[in-house]
Structure formats: C-alpha cells, structure tokens
Amino acid sequence: MSRITLSKLAHSYLPNPKGEADYALKEMDHVWQDGGAYALLGASGCGKTTLLNIISGLVRPSQGRVLFGDRDVTDAATTERNIAQVFQFPVVYDTMTVRDNLAFPLRNRGMDAAYIAKRVGQIAQMIGMEDILNRKARGLTADAKQKISLGRGMVREDVNAILFDEPLTVIDPHMKWELRTQLKSLHREFGHTMIYVTHDQTEALTFAQKVVVMHDGRVVQMGTPEELFETPAHTFVGYFIGSPGMNLFDAELTGTEARLGTVSVPLGATYGPTTGRTQIGIRPDYVTVSGEGLPVTVKRVEDVGRHRIVRAEFQGQPLNAILPEGMTVPADPRVSFAPGKINVYANDWRIAPAEKVGGAS
Amino acid sequence: MDKTQNNKAWFLVLPVLVLVAFSAVLPLMTVVNYAFNDTFGNNQFFWAGLDWFEDQITSDRLHEALGRQVLFSLIILAIEVPLGIFIALNMPKSGFWASFCLVLMALPLLIPFNVVGTIWQIFGRVDIGLLGHTLAAMGIDYNYTNDPIDAWITVVVMDVWHWTSLVALLCYAGLQSIPQAYYQAARIDQATRWSVFRYIELPKMKGVLLIAVLLRFMDSFMIYTEPFVVTGGGPGNSTTFLSIDLAKMATGQFDLGPAAAFSIMYFLVILLISWVFYTVMTNLDREEAR
Numbered sequence: 001m002s003r004i005t006l007s008k009l010a011h012s013y014l015p016n017p018k019g020e021a022d023y024a025l026k027e028m029d030h031v032w033q034d035g036g037a038y039a040l041l042g043a044s045g046c047g048k049t050t051l052l053n054i055i056s057g058l059v060r061p062s063q064g065r066v067l068f069g070d071r072d073v074t075d076a077a078t079t080e081r082n083i084a085q086v087f088q089f090p091v092v093y094d095t096m097t098v099r100d101n102l103a104f105p106l107r108n109r110g111m112d113a114a115y116i117a118k119r120v121g122q123i124a125q126m127i128g129m130e131d132i133l134n135r136k137a138r139g140l141t142a143d144a145k146q147k148i149s150l151g152r153g154m155v156r157e158d159v160n161a162i163l164f165d166e167p168l169t170v171i172d173p174h175m176k177w178e179l180r181t182q183l184k185s186l187h188r189e190f191g192h193t194m195i196y197v198t199h200d201q202t203e204a205l206t207f208a209q210k211v212v213v214m215h216d217g218r219v220v221q222m223g224t225p226e227e228l229f230e231t232p233a234h235t236f237v238g239y240f241i242g243s244p245g246m247n248l249f250d251a252e253l254t255g256t257e258a259r260l261g262t263v264s265v266p267l268g269a270t271y272g273p274t275t276g277r278t279q280i281g282i283r284p285d286y287v288t289v290s291g292e293g294l295p296v297t298v299k300r301v302e303d304v305g306r307h308r309i310v311r312a313e314f315q316g317q318p319l320n321a322i323l324p325e326g327m328t329v330p331a332d333p334r335v336s337f338a339p340g341k342i343n344v345y346a347n348d349w350r351i352a353p354a355e356k357v358g359g360a361s
Numbered sequence: 362m363d364k365t366q367n368n369k370a371w372f373l374v375l376p377v378l379v380l381v382a383f384s385a386v387l388p389l390m391t392v393v394n395y396a397f398n399d400t401f402g403n404n405q406f407f408w409a410g411l412d413w414f415e416d417q418i419t420s421d422r423l424h425e426a427l428g429r430q431v432l433f434s435l436i437i438l439a440i441e442v443p444l445g446i447f448i449a450l451n452m453p454k455s456g457f458w459a460s461f462c463l464v465l466m467a468l469p470l471l472i473p474f475n476v477v478g479t480i481w482q483i484f485g486r487v488d489i490g491l492l493g494h495t496l497a498a499m500g501i502d503y504n505y506t507n508d509p510i511d512a513w514i515t516v517v518v519m520d521v522w523h524w525t526s527l528v529a530l531l532c533y534a535g536l537q538s539i540p541q542a543y544y545q546a547a548r549i550d551q552a553t554r555w556s557v558f559r560y561i562e563l564p565k566m567k568g569v570l571l572i573a574v575l576l577r578f579m580d581s582f583m584i585y586t587e588p589f590v591v592t593g594g595g596p597g598n599s600t601t602f603l604s605i606d607l608a609k610m611a612t613g614q615f616d617l618g619p620a621a622a623f624s625i626m627y628f629l630v631i632l633l634i635s636w637v638f639y640t641v642m643t644n645l646d647r648e649e650a651r
Contacts, residue, residue: 058545078548091546095564104560105550152550 002069002160004032004055004193009064011050017062024050026217027063032161034069035191037184039208041198043240047217048197052163055195056085068160085163086153089170090145094138098129101137102151109156123151126182143171150179154186161193168203180207201241213237229283230341235348238281244309244320246281246343253278253344261315263294268339269353276347284309286338287321289329293336298329395621413622423623425598426606433602434581437520441577442570444521445528450562452533463533466526478590481519485591505592509599516588516600520581528573535566571642575635582631603627 011025020026025047032038040048053059054066057078065074073081084105093101102120111119124130127147132140137148146167153162164183168176184207187194198204204211205225212222213236220234221227232238238246251258251265258265258280265280289296289310296312296319308323314335321335343350396413398406417423448466453459469477485505487493496503505515539561547557585604588594594601594609601609607627611620 053545056549058548078545079551082551083549085545085549087542087546089540089542091540091542093560093564095560104552104556108551108553108556149546 002071002193003034003067004161005065005067006030006032006055007065007067009054009061009066011047011054011059011061011063024217025054025061028219030212030219030222032193032195035193037187037194037196037207037209039196039198039204039211040214041201041204041211041240042214043199046214048199048214049165051214052085052165052195052197055161056083056163057081058085082156082159083161083163084153084156084159086149086165086167088166090142090149092137092140092145092148094136096137097134098124098137098140098148099133101148102133102155105152105156119155119157123155126154126186127151127179143175146170147179150183154192157190159192161195164194164196166197166199168198176203183207201243205241213240215240231343231350232281233350235279235281235345238283238343242283242285244284246283247287247319248279248281248345249315249317249319251278251280258342258344260317263315265294265337265342266339267342267344267353270355271344271351272354274344274346274351279345279348281343281345282337282341284320284322286341287319288336288338289321289323289327289333290336291330291332291334293334296333296335298333301329392621392624395617396625399618409618413618414626417619417622417626420619422598422606426601426603429599429601430582430603433517433584434578436517437524437581438574438577440517440521441525441528442574445525445573446532446566446570448525448529449532449536449566450558452529454537463530466529466533469523469526470530472523474586475590477519477523478587481515481522481587482591485515507596509596512592512596512600515591519587519591520584523587524577524580528570528577531569531573532566535569536562539565567645571638571645575638575642578638579631579635582634 007029008027009025009029010023010027012023014022017023040051042048050059054061057073057076057080061074065072067073068081093104096104099120102123103116106116106119120133121130124133127150129144129147129151132144137145140148150167153164153167168179171179180203183194183196186192196204196207198207205228209224210222211225211228213220213228213234215234215236221232221237223233228237228241232241232246235246235248238248249258249260251260253259253267253271253274254264256267256270258267260280267280289298289312294314296314299311299313301323302309302311307325310321310323310329310333312319312321312333312335319335323329344353345351394406397409397411399409399412400406452462452466472480484490485493485503487497487504493503493505502508503511505512543561544557547561552560583604584602585608588600588602589605589608592600594605598606604627607620607623610616610623
C-alpha cells in the first residue's frame, strides 16, 4: 500500500502530439493518499480509463512520472507494480473453476496453499459464491462472472491499489448497491487505496471519500462530495453533479452585484476584475420559487417524487429550481437566491470572492 | 406453435436425394459391385462374397501401407500443429505486417497439389535442385530417390511447407477473437507467459484447433498427389501410402476386386476416425460447459 503521485503527467495516443487537443490527458499533478477511497467521475471519453491504465501500467504515459510512495514506477511493467484492476466487462479464465479463478493472482505470487485456501474462502463468502466454488467459470451469467472479477481484484491483501473501471455496469441494480456497500466495508476493513471510475454521480458520491471530476482530459476538481456540491471549481462540475445541474447565467459583475439583463443579483461579496466570459452559478436547491423576488416565466413543472423541478426562464436564460413537497407555484412566480450560495465563474473556472460584505455568510 | 403435419413434405427432399444419388451413391455402388464380385471383363460378374475383403485384411502389403500412413499422419500432426500455433502466436496482430503475413501464409495453400509436388521434386534434385545441390555441396549425403529416410524427410517437409499455414491461419483467427482486456487482466494478475497461453490463448483456440487437427488428419490420411509426384511411392515401397498403394492396385495392376474392397475399408476407417474425433470434440465441449 502506498501513496500514488502523478507528476507532470500527460498522455497522447498520437505519436507526435501537436496542440493540447491531441492529448487524451492534459498535464496534471496529483497525489492520491495512501488508503483513500477515490471516485474518478466524468463523462465518457474524458480520459478516466486512460488515467487508470497509466496508474496500473497498462499504458505508458507520454510525459511525466508515476510514483508509488517514493518509487518511480513510470517504466515498471504492470506485473511489477502489484496492483489490482477490475474491468468494465467481466474477464474470467473460462476453463478454470471459480476457485482457481480467485486463487490465480495468489498462485502467481507463489503464496502457500493454506493461505490461498483461507483467502479464497473469505473472498468467496464476500461475493456470495461459496456454493459454486467448484464450478467452471464458463457457464456462469455475466454478473456472476463480474463478481469473480471483483473477487480476483480483491484477493491480494498487499496490493498497492485496487482500481475499478466502471465495474458495476453489467450488474443488476439491486446487486450493484450490495456490492458497492461491500466494497466500502472492505475499504474500511483493509484500508486499500481504491480508485473507482464511474460516470454515475450517485455511485461516485456514495462510494468515495474524495471525488475526482475529470473533463476533457483534465482533472477539474478533487474534493469531498460536499465541496463538489457547494463550491464546484469548474462549470462542468456544477453541471455534472446534482440533478438537475447548477444554473449558470451570463452576467456582468459590478461591485457586490451581478447584472443579468435588466435585474441585479446581490452576491454578498466583491470579486476582483474578471476577464473573459463571466458567469454566476447557483444550485436549483438554493433557488426559492415564491411570490417574492425577481420575476421568472415558468415553462413547466416536473414531479420527480420527493420534490418537483420547476423549469423556468429567467432574463432570457433557462433556470431550474427545486420546489419542496407541499409548495405550489404562485400565479405571479418570482425567484430568490439563497445568500452566499452563488459561485462566480470566469472562463468556466470558479473565482474566489475577494472580500465578503454585508452580513452574508 | 402447432406444426402442420403433411407427409407430402417428404417429396421436397427428392431433388437432393436424386442429386446425391447420381454424384455419390451410384458411383460408390459401382465400387461395392466390384468389391463383392469377380470379373474377367466383358461385363460378366461372378459372386465372390467376402473373398476380396479377406484377401486384403490379411495382406502384408496393405498392413505395411497402413503402418506408413499412420506414421506419416502422426508425424505431420506432431509438427504442423505446434508449429502452426507458434507461428500464429508470433504473427503481428494488426497493421501492414499483419496483412503481409496473412498473404504470405496463404500462398502455399493456393498452389495446386501436383505443382507443389513438382516444385519439391525439382527443388530436392541433387543435380539441378537448389536444396539438393546445396546440401550436396555442403557434403551432406542427400538423395530422396535412393534413400528411404531422405525420401520421408522430403515428403514430410513438403507437407509441412504446404499445410502448416492452414493450422496457423485457423489459430490466428482464434487468437484475434480474444479481447485485449484478457491480456490486460492477466498482466494485472501477474500471470506468466505460459499461464497466458495455457489459460487464455489455448482455451480460445481450442475450437479452431480441433477443426485444424481433424482437417489435417483427414487430408494427410488421404495424401496422394504430392508424394506421388516427388517419389512415386519409392524408393521401393518406402513412401507408398494407402492411396498410392490403392491407385497402383486399381489402375496399375488392374486388380479391381481387391482395390474396391480396399477402398471400402479405407473409406470406413476414415469415417470411423472422423466420427471419433467429432464425438470427442462435442463431448469435451459439453463437459467444459458443466
């Protein structure tokens, strides 16, 4: 087990990358703490799998270094790194029994038979396959096979990290929840560094202590679920996390206010001069629809069960708001924004307030 | 779903029956006719019962040819199958060189049998052949027309040259169907090269490999043209395999009765061995799935 450091890491699949656009991973510096449970979240094709394969050594980065603890493993082969990885689609050794599949990584490391038997027993219990240990893996269903893959990923106790590449894609929904819970308890028990790639925010937020959001080959934010929710560092994070995503409005900053079309929204803080496109963002959860505040045009209201989502137009720009249960949209709808919950973005990146004023928290 | 029962549907099979009767069954019956009768020409036949069969089963000549045939098939299987696998494993997986190798491998398969025989017949000649002459120049005593061992080596090498490609191409197709993730998982699991072959590549190749073995067995068991062109079955009878012996008997000596009995037994043996292969293959498959 060790800390994983990515230093000036970048990767391109092209032999002679020219501009930034040629890079699947743009230059990044990151440290993954030993024993952390990380989720790597992002849309398809944003470089999550590339990053994972670089850590496991399946792909050699075109630039930069990868360090496990203090050891530079950039040029070390996958087999030398002692790392476990579970792939999106089940990979089992068809001709082996379930037992041999689980024992395979241990046997390759030359562990003694008694230890292997004990460890395989534990893992089999965890994935609920004790009764079919002697069956050939070949005839099993896709989710049983994926459970074997998961088991094989976790069977080694001394791995540096366990990497999961969207491992629950092929698993039944109810089983997904169960396995995720097991992964979490396993993490608490053994303290392996775990990196879990997913494009499902619920999966990421429930699994990880820290969520790493990737967008277009870049890590845009690494933070706790709360940080991602309250202060998204990039408009992509605001939009990607939360359902629906953050409202973003083009605005002009004047003092402690933002001007949107014909109205002003108080920000409760001053910001330094901004360049480029300036936007303000607020979560739908912090938008109150009532008879007071700024006028909006309500387009429609969607019932999603626990609450309703108001789809509206605000100063010519779309706005979503959460309407708690029992509330109704008044005849002359207006909105107000919770003070201190507005984030300001310049060219998609969040800028911190220079100074807070006027009692806003 | 209810199926309509109508026995007239059997008539639909008739065209196929007629076709097969004319192309296979009736010619075969001629052979059967010769096998159970004796004739002195003039289209007069005398019932001979199982005499020809007894005659052939106890014939030393047939036993020797059968022995040579089995030995030949075993030798070329033992060489071509491992060699084919080895070549397939080492062929490039994609890009220009993959296509290049595929074309190169396919070339021997496209050459007609008697041309292959002629090529090797000339290639091996000590006076003008590149191989024979080079070996002679190196001081190696090689002459496939005099020395039975040299004749065997020539015939075996020729068959390996001609047919290993088939095994290699079939295995290559099997290997290409393995997703990259399997190799990646094996690297993650710290598997050795041998384990990767044993647990990933071999199982995926097994289906095509059994077909390759079956095809190569059947083809080599009926081999005729190539050794006939190169050695003519000699020196002596040393490379007279079953079908060469059969042709000698039928068209050389005009012993149609024994030759017909021989043909029928030859056919039954191949049928039997192929059936055994097929049964073993399907049973293995079923056992795996359990």
